[in-house]
Amino acid sequence: MEAYLAAIGIVVLINVLLALGLTLQYGRTGLINFGHVGSFAIGAYASALLALQGVPLVICFIAAAVLAALAAWPIGLISLRLRDDYFAIVTLGFSETVRIVITSERWLTNGIQGIPGVPRLYERIGVGLPAQLAVLATLVVVVLIAAAVIQRIAKSPFGRVIEAIRDNEEAVKALGKDPAGFKIQVLMVGAALAGVAGAFYAHYITYIVPDQFGPIVTFYTWMAIIIGGVGRISGALVGTAILMLFLEGSRFIKDVIPGIPEIEMASIRLGVIGIALILFVTYRPQGLMGDYTRR
Amino acid sequence: MLYLQLVLNGFVQGLVIGLGALAITLVFGIARFANAGTGDFLTAGSYGALAAHKATGSLLLAGLGGVAVSALVSLLAYVLVFRRLMGRSVMALLLASIGVGFTIRAIHGLLFGHGQYVFQVPLSRPYIVLGMRISPLDLALMLTAALALTILFVILHVTSIGRQMRAVADNPELARVSGIRVKRVMTTLWLLAGAISAVAGIILGIKTVVTPESGWDMLLPLFSAAIFGGIGSPLGAMVAGILLGIAQELSTPFVGFTYKIVLAFAVMLFVLLVRPRGLFGVVEGVR
Numbered sequence: 072m073e074a075y076l077a078a079i080g081i082v083v084l085i086n087v088l089l090a091l092g093l094t095l096q097y098g099r100t101g102l103i104n105f106g107h108v109g110s111f112a113i114g115a116y117a118s119a120l121l122a123l124q125g126v127p128l129v130i131c132f133i134a135a136a137v138l139a140a141l142a143a144w145p146i147g148l149i150s151l152r153l154r155d156d157y158f159a160i161v162t163l164g165f166s167e168t169v170r171i172v173i174t175s176e177r178w179l180t181n182g183i184q185g186i187p188g189v190p191r192l193y194e195r196i197g198v199g200l201p202a203q204l205a206v207l208a209t210l211v212v213v214v215l216i217a218a219a220v221i222q223r224i225a226k227s228p229f230g231r232v233i234e235a236i237r238d239n240e241e242a243v244k245a246l247g248k249d250p251a252g253f254k255i256q257v258l259m260v261g262a263a264l265a266g267v268a269g270a271f272y273a274h275y276i277t278y279i280v281p282d283q284f285g286p287i288v289t290f291y292t293w294m295a296i297i298i299g300g301v302g303r304i305s306g307a308l309v310g311t312a313i314l315m316l317f318l319e320g321s322r323f324i325k326d327v328i329p330g331i332p333e334i335e336m337a338s339i340r341l342g343v344i345g346i347a348l349i350l351f352v353t354y355r356p357q358g359l360m361g362d363y364t365r366r
Numbered sequence: 367m368l369y370l371q372l373v374l375n376g377f378v379q380g381l382v383i384g385l386g387a388l389a390i391t392l393v394f395g396i397a398r399f400a401n402a403g404t405g406d407f408l409t410a411g412s413y414g415a416l417a418a419h420k421a422t423g424s425l426l427l428a429g430l431g432g433v434a435v436s437a438l439v440s441l442l443a444y445v446l447v448f449r450r451l452m453g454r455s456v457m458a459l460l461l462a463s464i465g466v467g468f469t470i471r472a473i474h475g476l477l478f479g480h481g482q483y484v485f486q487v488p489l490s491r492p493y494i495v496l497g498m499r500i501s502p503l504d505l506a507l508m509l510t511a512a513l514a515l516t517i518l519f520v521i522l523h524v525t526s527i528g529r530q531m532r533a534v535a536d537n538p539e540l541a542r543v544s545g546i547r548v549k550r551v552m553t554t555l556w557l558l559a560g561a562i563s564a565v566a567g568i569i570l571g572i573k574t575v576v577t578p579e580s581g582w583d584m585l586l587p588l589f590s591a592a593i594f595g596g597i598g599s600p601l602g603a604m605v606a607g608i609l610l611g612i613a614q615e616l617s618t619p620f621v622g623f624t625y626k627i628v629l630a631f632a633v634m635l636f637v638l639l640v641r642p643r644g645l646f647g648v649v650e651g652v653r
Contacts, residue, residue: 103457105464153638155456156400160589161638163402164631167586175624290464297461338475338578345468349447352462356454 077203083315084210085271089292090307091217092264098302100257101237103159107292109166110139110262112284114269116173116180119189119279128192132270139266140259147255166286174281185280189273210271217264218304233257294344297351300358309359370498372615378504378573380611381511385566386584387591387603389559395535395598396555399459403443403467404563404588409474409581411436411564412571416483433564439470440560444552467582474578482575507569514565518558522600527554535598586627590634596647606645
């Protein structure tokens with residue numbers, strides 16, 4: 072039971088990291104990133120491949136963050152010239168491109184067979200509960216640091232500029248600030264968070280295949296920040312927790328109502344997420360913990 | 367000769383992309399948002415046609431059935447979701463359209479399962495022209511697409527509702543104060559978008575296989591062609607779709623089958639950066 076709870080805690084926190092990245096990008100800056108899973112995938116594959124070459128895990132994690140951030144850089148450059156909806160489509164294309172590359176470049180990623188045997192964190196402690204708790208503790212620390220950084224950014228002049236970009240980009244330009252550099256930095260930091268999340272994921276699951284990095288992951292994260300409340304760290308936490316409760320809970324429905332095969336459950340999950348997206352966007356765009364004083 | 371054959375295959379693929387892009391560009395031009403659920407409208411058309419084909423055995427009725435199903439799905443999406451979000455932010459409409467797509471895909475998964483369906487079409491001997499193998503089926507599909515396009519362009523350019531649609535696309539405020547009933551225009555728009563998506567979905571289904579994901583997997587080429595052709599330009603979407611289809615097929619001997627989608631993405635990026643108004647688009651203040 073403890074092991075199960077620890078496992079859920081790990082999965083939730085990995086998703087909180089993803090949600091924090093999107094909170095910074097969309098919630099704070101207004102960048103509609105539909106390609107978040109692309110950064111997640113780059114982090115996961117980079118860290119897994121390096122670790123299998125014998126590179127120390129600390130360096131793998133750093134590489135995951137750096138590579139994910141670097142891959143977001145060109146997207147940032149393009150974003151400066153595009154309207155919101157075009158940017159959303161381009162980012163969606165980015166994540167699909169990442170997925171197609173990791174599917175096709177078999178020499179590097181082993182294609183659809185994926186990469187088995189990715190080393191775990193804290194392998195010396197073993198694979199039991201203590202190791203899991205150590206992973207959990209590490210994740211708690213990383214999430215706290217990420218949250219603190221985002222909070223710090225929010226209170227800084229930088230944070231006020233990105234909020235202003237979200238609320239009225241033209242006004243920011245008129246005041247002599249160039250939104251371009253700010254947007255690129257925000258995208259890269261958000262992508263780095265997703266990259267670290269990907270590294271944690273790869274080293275926790277120990278087996279990664281391209282199918283795990285479909286667009287649905289991006290929209291799970293969107294769902295989480297919208298349930299929780301856009302732009303708030305508490306929102307990212309609460310939203311992710313509720314989402315994961317639902318995703319985990321849907322596994323147990325099988326036991327309660329027998330006769331629903333897993334493949335049907337996948338459809339039901341997809342449908343529930345789809346309907347929830349529509350309902351939240353329509354009736355409660357600020358989410359549960361949202362800032363009601365703003366638009 | 368191989369290349370000529372690829373051009374021909376690409377042309378048929380391009381019809382799918384062009385018709386789907388047409389649905390996107392119509393909605394973008396008139397309802398003013400990028401409908402990410404369009405791919406799943408295609409799939410609704412494919413499944414509708416499959417069901418009608420199974421029930422009646424007639425390909426003609428299958429086509430009409432698919433068009434009816436997809437038009438209905440599209441209209442429902444408007445009435446239940448998009449209508450309530452008109453005037454809201456780009457994010458709201460985009461995310462809602464993703465939600466609509468997910469919901470449609472979930473329903474497909476539950477109704478038809480996740481296996482692959484194929485249309486049982488009679489095999490026939492291909493004509494050989496200039497060394498190209500042209501199957502009568504491909505010719506029939508081309509004629510179908512041409513017929514659908516003719517009907518669409520007649521509606522858009524000859525009928526009164528078509529003129530009203532173009533007026534709303536041009537300037538929604540002016541159209542409204544001129545007494546154009548926006549509700550009627552929107553209803554027509556969504557029925558047309560659904561119907562034209564269905565034609566794309568049926569051709570796609572006949573040429574390949576139908577799965578709940580088959581339409582969604584086409585979404586990037588569709589957006590790419592809509593942008594390439596110039597957002598809001600039906601003719602542009604069609605021309606760009608066919609060009610993209612041919613380019614994708616011609617690229618396969620060099621980059622392999624899987625990179626088709628990446629090519630569509632690259633074309634989209636290139637167009638956005640170099641000529642954002644596309645082939646036939648008009649200059650807009652913002653992009």
